[in-house]
Amino acid sequence: MRRLRADLPAAGAVPAVAACASGALVAVAWSGPRTAQWPFAAGVDDLLRWQSAQSTATIVGQVLAVVVAALFLAVAGRARRLPWILAVVAIVLLAFTKVAIPESASLSVLIALHGVKSVAAGVLLGLALHGVHRSRLGWFALATGLLGGTALAVASTRATTDGFVALRIDSSSVFGEPAWWLVGAAVAAAVAAATLPGPDLRRTETVPDVPDAPNRDLLRLVLYAVLVAVVCRVGVDVVGAGEYSLAYAIAALVVALVVIDRVAARWDAPDARTVVATVLATTAAVASWNTLARTSSSVTVLLAVGLVGLVVGALVAWLLPVGRLTSWIAAAALAAAPATAGLLDVEPAPAVALGVVGVALPVLLVGVAGSPGSHHPDRPPAFPHAPHHTVRPLALALPGFALLLSTAAPLPAENIDAELVDPGGLFVSQGEITRGLDFAQYDDVDALASVDPTPTYLLLGVSVVAVLRLVTLYRRG
Numbered sequence: 001m002r003r004l005r006a007d008l009p010a011a012g013a014v015p016a017v018a019a020c021a022s023g024a025l026v027a028v029a030w031s032g033p034r035t036a037q038w039p040f041a042a043g044v045d046d047l048l049r050w051q052s053a054q055s056t057a058t059i060v061g062q063v064l065a066v067v068v069a070a071l072f073l074a075v076a077g078r079a080r081r082l083p084w085i086l087a088v089v090a091i092v093l094l095a096f097t098k099v100a101i102p103e104s105a106s107l108s109v110l111i112a113l114h115g116v117k118s119v120a121a122g123v124l125l126g127l128a129l130h131g132v133h134r135s136r137l138g139w140f141a142l143a144t145g146l147l148g149g150t151a152l153a154v155a156s157t158r159a160t161t162d163g164f165v166a167l168r169i170d171s172s173s174v175f176g177e178p179a180w181w182l183v184g185a186a187v188a189a190a191v192a193a194a195t196l197p198g199p200d201l202r203r204t205e206t207v208p209d210v211p212d213a214p215n216r217d218l219l220r221l222v223l224y225a226v227l228v229a230v231v232c233r234v235g236v237d238v239v240g241a242g243e244y245s246l247a248y249a250i251a252a253l254v255v256a257l258v259v260i261d262r263v264a265a266r267w268d269a270p271d272a273r274t275v276v277a278t279v280l281a282t283t284a285a286v287a288s289w290n291t292l293a294r295t296s297s298s299v300t301v302l303l304a305v306g307l308v309g310l311v312v313g314a315l316v317a318w319l320l321p322v323g324r325l326t327s328w329i330a331a332a333a334l335a336a337a338p339a340t341a342g343l344l345d346v347e348p349a350p351a352v353a354l355g356v357v358g359v360a361l362p363v364l365l366v367g368v369a370g371s372p373g374s375h376h377p378d379r380p381p382a383f384p385h386a387p388h389h390t391v392r393p394l395a396l397a398l399p400g401f402a403l404l405l406s407t408a409a410p411l412p413a414e415n416i417d418a419e420l421v422d423p424g425g426l427f428v429s430q431g432e433i434t435r436g437l438d439f440a441q442y443d444d445v446d447a448l449a450s451v452d453p454t455p456t457y458l459l460l461g462v463s464v465v466a467v468l469r470l471v472t473l474y475r476r477g
Contacts, residue, residue, distance in 0.1 A: 014196050015084070016137045018189035020145035022087060022128040025186045026065075027149025028178040029094060029121035030058055030402075031289075046107055055236050055403055057115040059229050061122030062399035066225035068126025069393035070218040073133070083131040084194035090124040091186050098177040122397070129393055131193060139392065140317060140362050144310045146396065147285060147361055151306040151354060152182070154289045217390055224263045225394050231259045232400025239407045246454060249408035253458065256404055257465060263394075269476045271391040276473065277364055278395040280334055280466040284357050286405045287338035287459045288350075293411055294451070295350040305351040309358025317362035330363035331470065335463035342412065342456045405462070409455035 076082060097117040125142075132138020235252035239245070257279070264275035292302060320326065337356040341349035 012135050012137055014189070015132050015193045016135065016141035018084060018087070018186070018193040019128045019132045019138045020141040020148070021182070021186040021189045022091070022124050023142045023145025024149035024152065025091065025094065025178055025182055026121040026125045026128075027146045028153050028182065029117050030061065031150055031153035050107060050111065051240065052237075053111040054114060055233060055240075055400075057111075057118040058403055059233050059400040060115075061118035061120075062397040063225055063229045064119060064122035065125040065129070065397040066393040066399070067222055068123050069129045069133070070222050072126070072130040073390075074215050074218050076130075080131070081194045083127040084190045087124055087127040087131065087190045088187060088194070090120050090127060091183065091190060094120040094124065094178070095183045098180075098183070125396065126393065129396060133392065137318070140314050142396065143281075144314050144358075144362055147281070147358065148307060148310050149182075150285050150289065151303065151310075151358070152179075154292045220266065221390065221394055224266065225397065225399055228256075228260055228263060228394075228401070229399035231256055232404040235404045236400070236407050239404070244410070249458065252404060253408050253462060256401060257462065260398070260401065261469060267391050269473050272476075273470060273473045274391050274395045275398070276466055276469050277331075278398050279401065280331060280463060280470075281361055281364065282398060282402050283405060283459050283462045283466065284334045284338050284361075286402060286409065287342065287456065287463075288354050288357055289406070290409070290411050290455060290459075291338050291342040291353055292350045295347060297347060297351055302351055302354060306354040306358055309355035310361075311358075313359035313362040316359060320363075326363060330360040331467055333357075334360040334364055335467055336460075339456045339460045339463070342451075343453055345451060405459070409458040412451045412453065412455050 072079065072083060094117055097113045097120075100113060128142055132142060235256050239249045239252050260275065260279060264272040267275075295302070333356050337360070338353040341353035
């Protein structure tokens with residue numbers, strides 16, 4: 001505990017809390033799954049328009065996160081209070097979309113508000129990242145806040161056999177707007193970070209007169225973020241246009257992974273690991289979403305296990321000397337646990353999987369990504385010259401990749417076994433089975449249904465590719 005108190009100065013803890021709350025709010029704003037289900041009367045063209053607007057707005061917001069972080073590094077690298085002051089404005093703008101929806105909102109109004117919310121979330125993430133870009137604690141807090149927000153979103157969502165449905169009609173997201181308590185916590189933490197005294201930068205900077213990153217590197221960062229965003233956005237359309245095609249889904253994922261890998265290769269090995277580790281963490285988050293969406297476990301239990309796992313993971317990453325073995329254990333758990341839980345189809349497994357992901361993510365970000373802060377004062381850093389704060393905006397946002405993953409590996413569908421239901425063949429299609437079958441006569445309905453494992457195998461495949469790429473980057477580093 002003495003070491004914990006020594007490593008957590010109060011001046012750095014307040015911005016870290018603000019970053020965590022902001023990250024959770026951003027994740028909730030971006031976590032609306034892409035779906036054709038909506039509680040208003042709309043034609044096919046209108047629903048396609050809504051799907052396209054959802055995808056575009058989310059990816060634009062993620063690109064803005066990179067742009068804002070790069071802009072602040074270029075023109076206001078030493079600003080401490082300004083990012084948090086502007087973050088309060090971004091949170092207020094994001095909350096505006098929660099109260100501005102009229103009682104009978106048209107599709108155009110909902111699309112516009114969704115765009116405002118996605119853009120505000122992107123600006124908020126970029127500001128929060130700059131507010132803690134010199135802090136190892138802040139980096140963990142922001143990363144775990146993003147995953148915690150995803151846990152909040154998925155635990156508040158329930159699925160049907162046809163896909164996600166909106167819980168409320170007065171929302172620009174599929175599952176509803178961020179809760180007021182989360183908005184209030186983010187505002188309060190950002191105000192505290194802007195007003196309370198901060199850490200003495202003169203004592204924390206190794207070379208005070210050296211800028212954070214050359215402007216050419218920041219420009220390269222923005223251009224690469226736009227490239228990834230365009231590839232993922234096109235991939236979403238390729239996979240989502242018309243009837244789902246597994247071949248198109250695999251092709252889109254392969255192209256996106258190749259582009260992301262080539263982009264990551266433009267940095268040194270430690271920075272490249274940061275980007276590839278984010279691919280692994282994103283895949284695990286999507287697998288957790290797909291697994292948890294079909295569970296009937298208590299929402300309270302899911303939230304408790306997931307959020308406690310996040311806290312424990314942050315403490316483990318902060319206190320333990322994270323080395324190569326610990327890093328690979330964390331990577332293996334992160335890659336395998338959520339998808340394995342989905343394949344096992346055991347009811348307690350989703351909660352355990354979410355907890356494992358919560359514990360593994362911070363350790364992964366320290367060890368596998370090779371952060372220069374992943375050492376203790378009595379040991380030299382593993383990569384003393386690696387400017388990880390340059391690539392972190394791309395690693396946290398990775399524009400569009402989560403959306404492409406959730407489109408290519410959607411929520412696994414449940415199919416009713418027609419032979420078990422009616423050996424005589426009275427029903428001729430899945431649609432007729434689900435509409436015409438009286439399930440009350442069956443003692444074990446679950447025995448009649450099977451879950452398509454294809455999306456889970458796709459996510460496992462992406463995880464394996466990411467882990468193998470991390471091995472090669474270790475050798476290169």
